[in-house]
Amino acid sequence: MAISMGKGSVGVLTGVFIASLAVVVAVLLLRTYNLPELKVAWKGKGAPRIELEEDEREQLYEALKAFPRLFNSSLVEYELVGEYSHLFNVQGSDNSLLPYMLIAHLDVVPATPEGWDLPPFSGEEKEGYIYGRGSLDDKNRVIGILQGLEFLFKRGYKPRRSFYIGLGHDEEIGGRHGAKEIVKTLETRNVKLEFLLDEGFEVLDGVIYGTKRPIALIGVTEKGTITLNLTVHSPPGHSSMPPRESRIGILSAALSRLEQNPMPNRFGKGPEGAMFEQLADEFYFPLNIMMANLWLFGPLVSRILQRTPSGNALVRTTTALTIFNAGIKSNVIPQTARATVNFRIHPAETVNEVLKAMNTTIMDDRVIPSSDVPFFDPPSISPHDEETFGYQTVKRSITDVFLVEPVAPGVSIGNTASIYKFRALVIKDEDLSRFHGINERISKEGIETVVQFYFQLIQNSDTDIVPVQSHLEL
Numbered sequence: 001m002a003i004s005m006g007k008g009s010v011g012v013l014t015g016v017f018i019a020s021l022a023v024v025v026a027v028l029l030l031r032t033y034n035l036p037e038l039k040v041a042w043k044g045k046g047a048p049r050i051e052l053e054e055d056e057r058e059q060l061y062e063a064l065k066a067f068p069r070l071f072n073s074s075l076v077e078y079e080l081v082g083e084y085s086h087l088f089n090v091q092g093s094d095n096s097l098l099p100y101m102l103i104a105h106l107d108v109v110p111a112t113p114e115g116w117d118l119p120p121f122s123g124e125e126k127e128g129y130i131y132g133r134g135s136l137d138d139k140n141r142v143i144g145i146l147q148g149l150e151f152l153f154k155r156g157y158k159p160r161r162s163f164y165i166g167l168g169h170d171e172e173i174g175g176r177h178g179a180k181e182i183v184k185t186l187e188t189r190n191v192k193l194e195f196l197l198d199e200g201f202e203v204l205d206g207v208i209y210g211t212k213r214p215i216a217l218i219g220v221t222e223k224g225t226i227t228l229n230l231t232v233h234s235p236p237g238h239s240s241m242p243p244r245e246s247r248i249g250i251l252s253a254a255l256s257r258l259e260q261n262p263m264p265n266r267f268g269k270g271p272e273g274a275m276f277e278q279l280a281d282e283f284y285f286p287l288n289i290m291m292a293n294l295w296l297f298g299p300l301v302s303r304i305l306q307r308t309p310s311g312n313a314l315v316r317t318t319t320a321l322t323i324f325n326a327g328i329k330s331n332v333i334p335q336t337a338r339a340t341v342n343f344r345i346h347p348a349e350t351v352n353e354v355l356k357a358m359n360t361t362i363m364d365d366r367v368i369p370s371s372d373v374p375f376f377d378p379p380s381i382s383p384h385d386e387e388t389f390g391y392q393t394v395k396r397s398i399t400d401v402f403l404v405e406p407v408a409p410g411v412s413i414g415n416t417a418s419i420y421k422f423r424a425l426v427i428k429d430e431d432l433s434r435f436h437g438i439n440e441r442i443s444k445e446g447i448e449t450v451v452q453f454y455f456q457l458i459q460n461s462d463t464d465i466v467p468v469q470s471h472l473e474l
């Protein structure tokens, strides 16, 4: 293993202790595609650099006191990457073992207070739940990883296997400055990883329709993605003399066609079919029979799945209309109408196929597509056989902490572009709308379990033997 780490220390901290994301994210997200149909404009330049005020610097050092052993350990090298992202190298005692990496992100999607029981940036507690944007996505993992390690150090633990912790600051906008810089940093040091764990699936309690007990899924692949801006331009004018078709009308019609003509149901054409077959025994009758015989019941199962947004996300490339902008005044015909459409691409399809289908559906060359965020095809499937150390170690740690069976591989519907994807959370159906939604919250037991999970995972990784899976007596 050839690793040479740069000297880092708390003293070099000059950034804000907010930030995020994953390492391999950038590798995938930075791919470009040669798409003749699409004008891709890489416009994002990132926010202007800020300088910290003195009181902010004080706050920053206060935050570091939350993990005193971690920041003062001679085993930990810390550095700031990409101005606001954080990279830790925890030195193990056995250099013959490949290191692994845990990644999480500190940035969050925006939130306004409307509809929240408690303000989204208050971190206030109500009836055993801590409310706040980021409590599920993804600050619990940041805290879980750092606190798990802090508690291990407190107990005098010295890891055998080295590992990295990467905390990105721009995951929700593609990870170009955080993850990309972390990747570059590790690549220049020729770091090779045994496994990489990021957010993704969880322990799903009643989320999958018809299941008898909670099921833990480890994401071993994910959907692809492309986000398109659709724009209609023409000269502005007085609203007293409107054109027969307005930019708003043209764009709305195009968007409506996209929504009314979803991409085809591809259930069973990707790895999700195998996931359901493997879980067949977990379903109540007659779904168990149907899941075990998808060759026969696949079309029926796919129609059942597509009735819910989460099930629908598994069976097809989804089309989400997320932003619409047009108009500046009530008596001015707008010059431009612009909307954003976010596609999540089923593993059996590609970016190019989605673009072709979109053009066919819109059939209007006044609607100009462009993209200014990274896009990528569905990635390959990470190894998850019985010999794969990383997968089996994550799996064993899930069983140890959650006492749950089964633990199965799955296709993540969101994007992390990591090797394995798992959040140490128990999610119920009603929680799905909290992700990027209102009343995002985590229970106090929930955050404790997250810490326990990383406490367990770090210790379980300290061997070169693929763990034997424990079978629970349930």
Ligand SMILES: CCCCCCCC/C=C\CCCCCCCC(=O)N[C@@H](CC(N)=O)C(=O)O
Residues within 6 Å of the ligand: 137, 171, 172, 173, 174, 199, 200, 201, 202, 204, 207, 208, 209, 305, 310, 311, 314, 413, 414, 415, 416, 427, 432, 435
């Ligand atoms: C039968 C249906 C089973 C499906 C169960 C779905 C359970 C999913 C639970 C939570 C959904 C949250 C989505 C996971 C997202 C992972 C990370 C994320 O948010 N990434 C961003 C990053 C980005 N900007 O690309 C994303 O937008 O995907």
Ligand SMILES: [Zn+2]
Residues within 6 Å of the ligand: 105, 137, 138, 171, 199
């Ligand atoms: Zn996230």
Ligand SMILES: [Zn+2]
Residues within 6 Å of the ligand: 109, 137, 172, 436
């Ligand atoms: Zn998110």
